[in-house]
Amino acid sequence: MTALTAPIRNGVNTDTLFATLDLLEAQPELGRFQFRASNRWIDGAHNRSTIQGLYAAGGEDTSRAEAFELDAGEPAILLGTDTGPNPAEFLLHALAACLTTSIVYVAAARKVRLTSVESTLTGDMDVRGALGVDEEPRNGFEQIRIAFKVTGDAPAEKLREVVERAKARSAVYDMVTNGVPVAVEVAAG
Amino acid sequence: MTALTAPIRNGVNTDTLFATLDLLEAQPELGRFQFRASNRWIDGAHNRSTIQGLYAAGGEDTSRAEAFELDAGEPAILLGTDTGPNPAEFLLHALAACLTTSIVYVAAARKVRLTSVESTLTGDMDVRGALGVDEEPRNGFEQIRIAFKVTGDAPAEKLREVVERAKARSAVYDMVTNGVPVAVEVAAG
Numbered sequence: 001m002t003a004l005t006a007p008i009r010n011g012v013n014t015d016t017l018f019a020t021l022d023l024l025e026a027q028p029e030l031g032r033f034q035f036r037a038s039n040r041w042i043d044g045a046h047n048r049s050t051i052q053g054l055y056a057a058g059g060e061d062t063s064r065a066e067a068f069e070l071d072a073g074e075p076a077i078l079l080g081t082d083t084g085p086n087p088a089e090f091l092l093h094a095l096a097a098c099l100t101t102s103i104v105y106v107a108a109a110r111k112v113r114l115t116s117v118e119s120t121l122t123g124d125m126d127v128r129g130a131l132g133v134d135e136e137p138r139n140g141f142e143q144i145r146i147a148f149k150v151t152g153d154a155p156a157e158k159l160r161e162v163v164e165r166a167k168a169r170s171a172v173y174d175m176v177t178n179g180v181p182v183a184v185e186v187a188a189g
Numbered sequence: 190m191t192a193l194t195a196p197i198r199n200g201v202n203t204d205t206l207f208a209t210l211d212l213l214e215a216q217p218e219l220g221r222f223q224f225r226a227s228n229r230w231i232d233g234a235h236n237r238s239t240i241q242g243l244y245a246a247g248g249e250d251t252s253r254a255e256a257f258e259l260d261a262g263e264p265a266i267l268l269g270t271d272t273g274p275n276p277a278e279f280l281l282h283a284l285a286a287c288l289t290t291s292i293v294y295v296a297a298a299r300k301v302r303l304t305s306v307e308s309t310l311t312g313d314m315d316v317r318g319a320l321g322v323d324e325e326p327r328n329g330f331e332q333i334r335i336a337f338k339v340t341g342d343a344p345a346e347k348l349r350e351v352v353e354r355a356k357a358r359s360a361v362y363d364m365v366t367n368g369v370p371v372a373v374e375v376a377a378g
Binding site: 036049124159178 | 277279312328337368
């Protein structure tokens with residue numbers, strides 16, 4: 001029966017997914033990855049990141065023929081010219097994207113066929129903190145709210161379990177909720 | 190003398206910058222902003238965020254005529270088809286962009302003309318956590334390293350002070366290092 005099951009579910013090749021998990025269980029050292037970005041200031045609030053190489057599964061991953069480029073900016077009210085989403089909005093996108101992919105992968109592994117995953121995110125910020133007007137408000141969001149709408153061929157209860165498992169496994173959800181040590185080096189002059 | 194000083198420094202209109210800070214000091218309630226993103230799953234690791242509206246300075250900001258769209262993906266080794274940077278890479282970009290803009294704004298306020306701001310970021314992750322292979326590694330980055338290279342018309346010591354002040358004020362640096370409460374709601378079925 002297994003051989004007759006189509007291995008693609010939710011756009012994920014589940015044969016490859018389970019083979020990857022088996023391999024990482026057998027050779028834990030292959031789990032060490034490194035992701036990278038390089039960024040360059042252009043003018044005012046406009047800067048651009050270039051993303052291409054990564055270290056993955058014991059070697060340099062050169063599978064990306066071209067780099068991704070991401071432009072950041074600020075709206076006029078925050079002194080920019082809208083050259084791209086602002087950095088806090090990019091963080092919301094990172095969070096939405098990671099939870100969504102986690103939902104899709106968990107569902108694929110649990111034999112749930114999804115038909116839609118949509119989310120809206122809001123982050124509340126008192127910008128007096130980041131602008132240095134007042135010491136009291138924190139610089140970042142006070143809180144982030146995410147509303148997911150998920151449909152698929154499983155009961156609502158099972159879909160909710162998939163979202164819960166995705167929350168428990170998402171890399172960016174972990175980082176945004178728990179924080180990460182960041183080391184900053186500066187070469188100046 | 191002040192009237193003869195060109196108000197644009199580092200691409201930032203410093204007259205507007207200082208007027209904004211004065212206004213927020215006089216009317217603290219105008220500091221309440223809300224940033225937003227909505228995301229939709231497309232297929233596999235491919236999903237897309239749409240970013241346009243925000244709440245700013247006491248009202249809805251409708252200054253963006255068009256929405257920004259951001260596509261996320263995963264490389265083949267993480268079961269995707271490279272439809273965009275992956276979510277963890279977007280988080281690195283958010284961090285780089287926010288620190289860079291903070292450096293540029295702080296420098297503008299302190300009368301430092303920058304000639305370049307470049308950064309490279311790396312994040313180390315044991316993907317066994319996020320893939321659910323092992324309970325021990327955390328899901329997200331164990332650590333993030335950022336190397337900045339900053340040049341401008343000020344002594345190295347002053348440029349370093351600008352970077353330090355930017356770290357102390359960056360919204361995304363705050364969120365990534367300290368974490369943010371995230372509330373997730375799910376409508377399933």
